[in-house]
Amino acid sequence: MKFILGKKERMLQYFGEDGRALPVTALSAGPVVVRRIFEKAKDGYDAVQVEFGDKRKVLKEFRLRSSEKSEAKIGDTIDVSIFSPGEKVQISSTSKGKGFQGVVKRHGFKGGPRTHGQKHSEREPGSIGGGLRSRVPKGMRMAGRMGGDRVTQKNLEVVQVDKEKNAILILGAIPGVRGSLVEIISK
Secondary structure, three states: OEEEEEEEEEEEEEEOOOOOEEEEEEEEEOOEEEEEEEOHHHHOOOEEEEEEOOOOOEEEEEEOOOOOOOOOOOOOEEOHHHOOOOOEEEEEEEOOEEEEEOHHHHHOOOOOOOOOOOOOOOOOOOOOOOOOOOOOOOOOOOOEEEEOOEEEEEEEEEEEEEOOOOEEEEEOOOOOOOOOEEEEEEO
C-alpha cells in the first residue's frame, strides 16, 4: 500500500499527449517522514504513522491490511516518486463548509407551490409527520449545517508526477478548499 499526505493547491487544465484538455487538481504532496510503526503483536493492529508539514506538523496514521507488512523504518522519507502516471488512487479530504442551510439546498426538498395562498413559505420544509410519541424521530431531514464532512473519492487517476516540485496532478475534482490537508492512498 502506498500513501502520502499533501495540500490541495488549485484546479487547472492539463493538455494531454493527444491534445485534449483535461481538468486536473494540483496537489503539493510530501515529503513525509515515518515517525512510528505499529505492530499487531504489541499494539493490536498494523499501521504506519507519518509526519507532514514544516511550520504546523501533522501526524497521520495509515492502517495496513492484515496481509501487509510495512517495509518502512522509523525516519524514512516518502515522496511523490512512489506514484506513477496512470495509477489509480483514493483521495480523502474535508469538503467545503457551507454554513447553516435550509432543507431545499441541504436535502433537495421541492418546497411548496408558488401559488394558492403561499406568501413567504415557498422554501419551508412542511410537516414533519405525526412523530413517534410526540418527538422528532432520529434521522429526520431538517435544516442545519452543511458541508465540512470527510469525503473520499475513489478511482482517481494520477496524470503527472513532479519529484523536484513535490507536485502531483490528479484527474478530476478533489473535495476541500485550497490549502486543505489531503490523504492520497494507492491500494
